[in-house]
Amino acid sequence: MVRDGDCIAIFHSIHRVMKAEKVLKGQRLPILLIPAPRALHADCGLAIRYAAADREAVEGLLTAEGLVPEEIHVKQGEHYLKVG
Structure with a gap:
């Protein structure tokens, strides 16, 4: 379900x-x-999962x-690396 680099x-x-999902999908x-x-x-x-290419948007x-996530992680192999 989660690909490397997601x-x-x-x-x-x-x-x-749920609010974040609605806002993001509203912008397609x-x-x-x-x-x-x-x-x-x-x-x-x-x-919420998204591609690294869409990270900035x-x-x-x-x-x-005003919906800053508590944490953001990037999948690398079998691990999830926390990013700031």
Whole structure:
């Protein structure tokens, strides 16, 4: 479900992740709401997956909407690397 190089955005609550999904899909950004990978701790159990190529657009829009994720990780092999 998560490919190498994909970004995973983790949020504090189900409300925030659902709102983020609505905002991003409203701008037709290619994101997917997914169950949070087991290797990552997510309070609400859901996360948003997007390609590294879309990172600037996705994270810029989330910031503009006041929906900054709690954490962002990038999948590399079997690991998820936290990015700032």
